[in-house]
Amino acid sequence: MATLPWIDPDRLWFPPADQALEDPDGLLALGGDLSPDRLVLAYRQGIFPWYSDDQPILWWSPNPRCVLFPEEIHVSRSLRRTLNQQRFRITADQAFPEVIRLCAESRQEGTWITDEMTEAYSRLHQKGIVHSIEAWNQDGRLVGGMYGLALGRCFFGESMFSLETNASKALMVHLAGQLGAWGYNLIDCQVESGHLLRMGARCIPRAEFLSILEASVDRPPVQRDWNFQWRWTGPEA
Template sequence: MTSLPWLEQNHLWFPPAEQALDDPDGLLALGGDLSTKRLILAYRSGIFPWFSDDQPILWWSPNPRCVLFPEEIHVSRSLRRTLNSGYFSITADQTFSRVIRLCANTRAEGTWITQDMIDSYGQLHKQGVAHSIEAWNPRGELVGGMYGLAIGRCFFGESMFSLETNASKVLMVHLANQLREWGYRIMDCQVESGHLIRMGARCIPRSEFLSILRTCVDSTPEHQHWDFQWQWPGREV
């Protein structure tokens, strides 16, 4: 780890993502800060922060990269029944701070979402870069959520939580369909999980991921205002 580049706070820079280590997979650099400018530069470059309170800031760009192309979202028969029931209501940007804190506090294995990260992503939300997606049950209780960054035609998912069965799956379907409708190219999932793969995500080489970013982070989506409710059924999936 000592041979990795150390980022200075007064120098807004990252080494190329291709220089990340193979073991641990994707570790690229240490240090720097969580300023909004640095975070935006990181995501535009295929890099994200992931660290614990007792560590310096660690920056990652794994290879391969887990992504979901919005048109490839998978809806199982049972999930379609849940969607058709209308049990969950899905909204966007209604309660960003609650979503990010629940993402931090509901993980049994602990969290990398430190207070500094909560503060920084909160600032990105105020700037219109970070967004939350919420799932509500019929009693009006927040039972699922996700947050991430929208840059160009790329959505970079950061974390999600689910307090009721299928809540996170339902919001992912709604989000993927809306991103497709708006002309987004990709949803970055960062690291593979069984849940994501079952939803249609797949792993692609980092080189392919970076090529997509170069094409899409500077292009403008069809729609940039996220403050509204989604209804189901919507587009055929």
């Protein structure tokens, strides 16, 4: 097995993403820290941390990369009916601590959202880089959510949870529509899942993903104010 680079916490640096291993897919380096500057640098270069409590910090850049282009979001007929019923109110940055907690708790197989990760992304939330998106049911209960980083015209999704049928799907539809209106080029989904693929996500070569990042992360979006609410205004089913 190839020797992985060890990241010195005192040095703000990553090896090129295209040096990541093929097996396990995308493993690039280990060590370092989760400081705001290091995390932002990682995402700008197509890299993200993913590890458990009993491991050092592991840094990844898988190939291919699962992404969702906002204009390619797929809304099924059944989901469109749910949206037309206005079953969910979608907000942003209204309940970040609850969202990241529920993202961790909803993963019964274990979570990489450790206390260290929670603290790190909370710091980035306070800096206006990490955002939460929330889905509330008609009783005002938080039933879906996700969080991720907004850098330039890219949104890097980190984790999502859903406590009611279609809550996370409704959230994704509204998020894609809003990001598209703001001129965002992509939503990074990191690793493919059936749920994401059914909603229009697809896998692209890492080289293509990195090229999009290079052209997008330094371009300001049309809008920066994440303090808003969305409601579905699409066509009837």
